[in-house]
Amino acid sequence: MIDLDDISFTPAGSDEPILRHVSLAIEQGERVGIVGPSGSGKSTLGYHLCGAHHLALAGVTTGHLYLDGQDCLAGGPPGFAGLVGQNPEAQLFCRTIQEEVLLGPRMRGENEQVCRDRVRSLLDRHNLFSRAEDVVASLSLGQKQLTATLSMLAIEPKVLLLDEPTSYLDTATANRLFAHLDTLSRDDGWIVLIIEHDLKRLAGFADRFLTIVDGLLQSDGSLDLASAASHPGRSHPAAVFPRPDAAPLLTFEDVSFHYGKGPTALDNINLTLRPGECVALMGPNGSGKSTMLRLAKGLAKPSSGRIDLASGLEMARDVGLMLQNPEEQIFAHTVEAECGYWLQNLGVPPEVRSGRIRDILFPLGLGTMLTRAPFSLSFGEKRRLCLAATLVADPTVLCLDEPTTGLDDDNMEIMAAMVRDRAASGKAVLVATHEDAFAAMVATRIVRIEAGRIVADGPAVGELS
Amino acid sequence: MTRMLREANALSKCLFAVSLCAYAFLCSDWRVLVAYVLLLLALLAMTAEFDRILLLAVGVFFAGLPVLLTLFILGGIEKAATWQDGVWLGLTWLGIFFLRLLIMVLADLLVVKLTSFSNMILSLRSLRLPGRLVLFVSALVSMLPNIFGMALRVIEVQRCRGFVAKKLINPKNFLPLFIPVFLAQMRRSADLALSLELRGVNGATYGRGGCLHLGWGDGVFVAAALLLWIGPFQWSLVLQ
Amino acid sequence: MQVLKLRELSTAQVVFFASVVALDFGWGLVFKTALQLTAIHEVARLEMIVSIMLMVILRLMLDRFGTLILYELTWGLLAAVLMPAAGGQPGFLKLVPALSQGIVFDLLFSLLQQSLPRARAYVAILIGGLLGPTLAVFVRVAMGLPWATATQTLFAISLLTSLVINGFGVYLGLVVWKRIAPLQLVAMLRLPCP
Numbered sequence: 001m002i003d004l005d006d007i008s009f010t011p012a013g014s015d016e017p018i019l020r021h022v023s024l025a026i027e028q029g030e031r032v033g034i035v036g037p038s039g040s041g042k043s044t045l046g047y048h049l050c051g052a053h054h055l056a057l058a059g060v061t062t063g064h065l066y067l068d069g070q071d072c073l074a075g076g077p078p079g080f081a082g083l084v085g086q087n088p089e090a091q092l093f094c095r096t097i098q099e100e101v102l103l104g105p106r107m108r109g110e111n112e113q114v115c116r117d118r119v120r121s122l123l124d125r126h127n128l129f130s131r132a133e134d135v136v137a138s139l140s141l142g143q144k145q146l147t148a149t150l151s152m153l154a155i156e157p158k159v160l161l162l163d164e165p166t167s168y169l170d171t172a173t174a175n176r177l178f179a180h181l182d183t184l185s186r187d188d189g190w191i192v193l194i195i196e197h198d199l200k201r202l203a204g205f206a207d208r209f210l211t212i213v214d215g216l217l218q219s220d221g222s223l224d225l226a227s228a229a230s231h232p233g234r235s236h237p238a239a240v241f242p243r244p245d246a247a248p249l250l251t252f253e254d255v256s257f258h259y260g261k262g263p264t265a266l267d268n269i270n271l272t273l274r275p276g277e278c279v280a281l282m283g284p285n286g287s288g289k290s291t292m293l294r295l296a297k298g299l300a301k302p303s304s305g306r307i308d309l310a311s312g313l314e315m316a317r318d319v320g321l322m323l324q325n326p327e328e329q330i331f332a333h334t335v336e337a338e339c340g341y342w343l344q345n346l347g348v349p350p351e352v353r354s355g356r357i358r359d360i361l362f363p364l365g366l367g368t369m370l371t372r373a374p375f376s377l378s379f380g381e382k383r384r385l386c387l388a389a390t391l392v393a394d395p396t397v398l399c400l401d402e403p404t405t406g407l408d409d410d411n412m413e414i415m416a417a418m419v420r421d422r423a424a425s426g427k428a429v430l431v432a433t434h435e436d437a438f439a440a441m442v443a444t445r446i447v448r449i450e451a452g453r454i455v456a457d458g459p460a461v462g463e464l465s
Numbered sequence: 466m467t468r469m470l471r472e473a474n475a476l477s478k479c480l481f482a483v484s485l486c487a488y489a490f491l492c493s494d495w496r497v498l499v500a501y502v503l504l505l506l507a508l509l510a511m512t513a514e515f516d517r518i519l520l521l522a523v524g525v526f527f528a529g530l531p532v533l534l535t536l537f538i539l540g541g542i543e544k545a546a547t548w549q550d551g552v553w554l555g556l557t558w559l560g561i562f563f564l565r566l567l568i569m570v571l572a573d574l575l576v577v578k579l580t581s582f583s584n585m586i587l588s589l590r591s592l593r594l595p596g597r598l599v600l601f602v603s604a605l606v607s608m609l610p611n612i613f614g615m616a617l618r619v620i621e622v623q624r625c626r627g628f629v630a631k632k633l634i635n636p637k638n639f640l641p642l643f644i645p646v647f648l649a650q651m652r653r654s655a656d657l658a659l660s661l662e663l664r665g666v667n668g669a670t671y672g673r674g675g676c677l678h679l680g681w682g683d684g685v686f687v688a689a690a691l692l693l694w695i696g697p698f699q700w701s702l703v704l705q
Numbered sequence: 706m707q708v709l710k711l712r713e714l715s716t717a718q719v720v721f722f723a724s725v726v727a728l729d730f731g732w733g734l735v736f737k738t739a740l741q742l743t744a745i746h747e748v749a750r751l752e753m754i755v756s757i758m759l760m761v762i763l764r765l766m767l768d769r770f771g772t773l774i775l776y777e778l779t780w781g782l783l784a785a786v787l788m789p790a791a792g793g794q795p796g797f798l799k800l801v802p803a804l805s806q807g808i809v810f811d812l813l814f815s816l817l818q819q820s821l822p823r824a825r826a827y828v829a830i831l832i833g834g835l836l837g838p839t840l841a842v843f844v845r846v847a848m849g850l851p852w853a854t855a856t857q858t859l860f861a862i863s864l865l866t867s868l869v870i871n872g873f874g875v876y877l878g879l880v881v882w883k884r885i886a887p888l889q890l891v892a893m894l895r896l897p898c899p
Contacts, residue, residue: 012892055659055717058893083663090656093607093666104664137610148660155664299621321625327652329622331644333884341641345627375648375888389626486797490848533850536859540851555851562849573796577786597711597719604723605779612731636754636873643758644881646728651890654724658717667716 001158001191002026002049007063009044009053019044020215021063026208028158028189031182033196033206035223037408039378041215042195046161049193050083051076068158079108081159082152086406088145088168097123097139097147098132104155115154122150126176141168142285149177153184159191160184166201167405168285178205197408199223242277242423242444247310249273249428250296250319250397255305257291265291267452269305273397278419278429280443280460288452289432290324293399296430297321313396317346320395324402326382335361335377335385336370342393360392361385364414380411387415391422398422400431404438416441473682475580475588477690482572484690489568498564505571512578533559597668604657612650619645706815709771713896721894722767726779729759753867756780757834757874760810761826762882766895770815777807802840809833826875834871838863 002025009019019041026032026049034042047053051067054075065073067080085091094100101122105115123129126146136147145168152160160181166174182205184190196202202209202223209223250273257266266288273279281289294300295307298315309315323329332338336357343353361367364384369377374385383403390398400419404412412435419429419442433439439446439460448456485501492498541555542548620628623641632638661667714722733752764772781803785796813829821828842860846852885891 011889013887013889052659052663055662056655058889078665081663083659085656085659087653087656089611090653091660093603093657093661103666107665151660151664157663294621297625299624316627323618323622323625328619328645328649329626331641341623342626345629345632373884373887375885483797536853536855537851539855540853543853543855544851558849558851562845565848569796569798573785595711597714600716601719601723601779604720605727605783608724608727609731612727616732636877639754639758639877640881643755643877644884646732647759647762647881648885648888648890650724650728651721651894654721655717655890655893658715658720661720662716668711668714668719 001028001068003064003066004048005064005066007048007061007065009048009057009059009061011057011059014059018215019048022048022217023063024210024217024220026191026193028191029185030208031185031192031194031206033194033202033209033223034212035196035199035202035209036212036218038380038406038411040212042212043163044215045210045212045217046083046163046193046195050081050159050161052081052083052161079155080157081161082155082157083161084145084149084152084163084165086163086167088148089141091148091151092136092144094136096133096135097128100136100147101151101154104151108155119154122153125180126150126173140286142170142173145169146173146177153180157190159193161193161195163195164197164406165194166196166198170284174201181205197406243275243426246275248308249275249310249313250430251308252292252295253306253308255295255302255307257295257300257303265452266295266302269452269454271447271454271457273428273430275426275428276423277444278423278431278442279445279447280439281430281432281447281449282434282439283449284434287449289449290401291452292449293321293401293430293432296397296399309397317393318396319399320390320393320397321399322386322390322401322403324405326379326386329386329389330374330382332374334371335366335374338374338385339389339392342389346393356392356394357388360388364388364418380407383407383411384414387418391418396427398427398429400429400433402433403431404433404435412438413441473579473686474679475576476592477679477683477686478576478580481686481690482576484693485572486569488693489565492565493561495561495564498561498568502564502567502571505568505575508575509571509578512575530563533562537562595668600661600666600668604654608650608653608657611653615649616642616646619649706770707768709767709769709775714767718767718894718896722763722772722775723779725759725763726776726783729756729780730783753870754874754877757830757871758878758881761830761875761878762885764810764814764826765882766891768814768818768896768898770811773810773814774804774807777803777810798844801844802837805840806833806837809836823879826879827872830871830875831868834867835864838867 004025005023007019007022008017010017022045034046036042044053044057047056048061048065051065051072052075053061061073063073065071067076070077092100094103098119101119102115105118106112120129120132123132128143128146128150131143136144139147145165149162149165165177169177178201181190181192185192192205194202194206206223208221209219210217211219211223250271252269252271255266255269256264258264269288269292271279271292281292283289291300295302296315297319299321309318313319330338332341336354339357339361340353343356348356358367358370361370364387366381366384366388369381374382377385383406387400387403398419403415407415416438419431422429423442423444429442431439431442443460446456446458446460447454489498489501537559538552538555541553541558542551545551545554619642622645628638628641711719732755760773760776763776778800781797781800784799784803810829810833813832814825817825817828838860842850842856842863846856850856
């Protein structure tokens with residue numbers, strides 16, 4: 001069904017190919033996982049396997065690409081493939097869930113009743129039928145991701161590419177989705193391609209793995225989960241640095257918060273952060289983790305209760321917050337300028353700024369990229385730059401919101417090392433994360449939040465086991 | 466009756482609004498203008514939709530009044546022999562100006578309140594406009610609600626790094642807000658376009674379908690648009 | 706002079722174009738209205754800096770005659786629908802200054818493409834940007850605003866501030882263009898240079 005022969009892709013304006021001499025064949029009904037470090041070319045390969053490269057990329061593809069027996073080097077046939085990207089919100093176009101899922105079948109000119117029956121069946125299967133008339137803008141991220149996925153299932157493609165398909169889904173919904181995909185591939189012969197960082201989940205679904213490193217197809221076959229699991233960083237226990245007798249640096253006292261007239265986002269939160277601690281806030285999407293971090297930074301005020309910092313500390317200067325998406329932050333012409341933005345706003349003189357920037361960038365592996373345009377960095381490098389841009393002001397309390405989303409193991413390890421160093425130097429760290437592995441690497445304490453309330457608060461060792 | 470007017474084609478509603486605005490431009494009789502204002506207010510009240518846009522429009526409209534008052538009074542004083550006559554002259558001019566302005570704003574609001582977005586798209590498609598143009602309008606409306614939220618998120622991200630609004634006095638400080646939002650929009654556009662293309666939605670296919678259906682409501686709007694200029698209403702223009 | 710042909714645009718370019726208009730509008734929706742509540746807006750359209758930046762970048766990406774005309778037309782229609790009382794011109798009258806500006810912008814951008822590839826942005830926006838306030842006042846005078854000293858003074862101030870603000874907008878737009886032009890995303894969305 002899919003036949004790649006010596007495929008290379010060179011992006012526009014560059015001489016270096018980002019996909020090099022890839023040859024492989026995929027048959028009907030195969031379930032394939034695409035894995036590899038950040039920036040290795042996974043998505044690029046995925047687009048080529050779908051025949052969507054001419055739509056998604058600007059550059060030159062060489063080699064031979066056959067889809068369903070046809071030469072598709074210039075692009076795949078219409079309706080051949082479906083694709084759900086990392087940002088599901090961006091893919092939604094219509095007003096309601098039903099309209100969104102109906103769009104594809106309707107555009108193909110199918111009978112209206114047939115379209116509606118198929119969509120009803122899809123929505124019903126994924127417990128969305130009762131919400132068919134809900135406005136898409138009001139959905140949670142997970143529901144949007146599911147809607148985007150169903151809108152592609154509705155067109156019944158021969159190949160389906162899913163990029164991090166469960167990043168916003170809860171476990172039950174994700175399991176249902178994978179069960180459905182399993183049926184589609186076994187019974188209807190769909191090829192399902194999944195790009196996913198969660199190798200354990202992927203291993204439960206895919207029966208073939210393509211490992212891409214630096215644009216080259218490093219391996220094609222089964223995945224050695226054991227060696228992946230024994231990555232040194234992942235088993236490294238967090239060193240214990242907390243000072244229980246020291247005065248707290250940050251205190252939440254009976255804090256409640258709600259957005260406007262909406263439901264309560266945080267309910268009666270009591271939390272203390274001491275020097276040397278690294279507290280991981282864990283819980284499902286929408287539980288209030290990010291809200292706590294925003295309040296800690298002073299971006300919003302609690303509806304009731306109080307948030308106190310240790311004497312002499314100010315939220316604007318001594319609390320650093322790195323939010324989830326590095327792409328929403330980067331604007332400067334050089335890495336150095338991007339890193340120094342906070343210092344510039346604090347009025348730090350240029351000569352002092354330069355020294356501090358260099359001191360923070362080198363340990364993060366960005367020291368040789370001072371004059372590079374930050375837009376040209378890989379996702380992992382951008383994430384590290386954002387961390388540097390937060391650490392450069394040496395905040396006493398460091399808050400991180402889902403710092404490992406989209407990161408590969410190496411980048412995660414670098415980030416974890418930095419966080420451990422902060423705690424070791426007597427600062428405090430508050431991390432919102434759903435990644436158990438990262439929490440295991442850095443946390444001295446785990447706080448679990450559900451529906452805006454703290455349901456558990458204990459040492460990391462006990463909580464994670 | 467409201468239902469009949471709602472179901473009318475968006476094009477006939479726009480025709481009425483444009484005709485009324487043009488008429489208001491030319492008419493100087495305050496009695497006629499007041500009559501039309503009252504008529505538009507009554508129609509607007511029948512829609513019973515008093516949402517944020519309406520309140521905002523009314524608020525902004527009246528908020529601009531003090532400056533207009535100053536300009537008209539100063540202008541009147543300049544033209545008249547005495548300052549008292551000047552004030553009265555200015556207020557008279559302001560009255561006519563204000564009524565014309567009000568008619569245009571109310572006509573605009575009425576069209577918006579009586580037209581759902583899907584009807585507007587259907588009207589465009591019934592005109593057999595190029596599919597890309599229809600896709601353009603649809604994409605515009607689809608993306609508009611998310612812009613504000615995205616911009617707020619970027620502002621929040623930069624606030625974490627010491628950005629404060631008063632720094633915008635130096636326009637260079639627009640860049641930390643502008644660039645991330647602009648790039649995010651570009652990425653969003655590319656992702657949306659890819660999703661649409663894969664589902665068969667592109668400029669060539671999107672314009673297909675839709676026929677121009679005209680009903681009683683369309684008749685009312687077209688008749689009203691024409692009656693403004695002919696028949697007994699023409700006397701108001703003669704009175705100028 | 707190469708004219709913008711809709712059939713020449715890919716789906717991504719159409720959606721991108723729409724997103725820039727949406728961005729201009731959404732960004733300014735609150736900003737413009739908030740400024741309207743102060744007297745500053747009568748003389749200085751500060752929010753125009755972002756609009757100008759967007760227009761400059763869009764024109765450089767879709768470098769064809771007609772781009773900014775379509776932009777201004779769409780913007781004017783949106784403004785008439787969503788901000789009927791804001792921006793000085795009521796309702797659909799917003800289209801008058803908007804479209805006129807768009808025509809002048811596009812003409813100058815296209816005519817000076819070979820002779821002043823970068824500076825044409827300054828020429829087009831500064832000259833076209835004078836037309837907007839001029840027509841806006843013309844419309845208001847036609848509606849009954851007295852052409853007296855106070856109005857003339859306000860008009861002169863608005864022209865001067867328009868020049869300054871548009872100048873800043875072009876400068877910043879070109880700064881942004883320099884930073885983003887090498888990106889692959891831009892390469893994908895850009896029309897080939899004529």
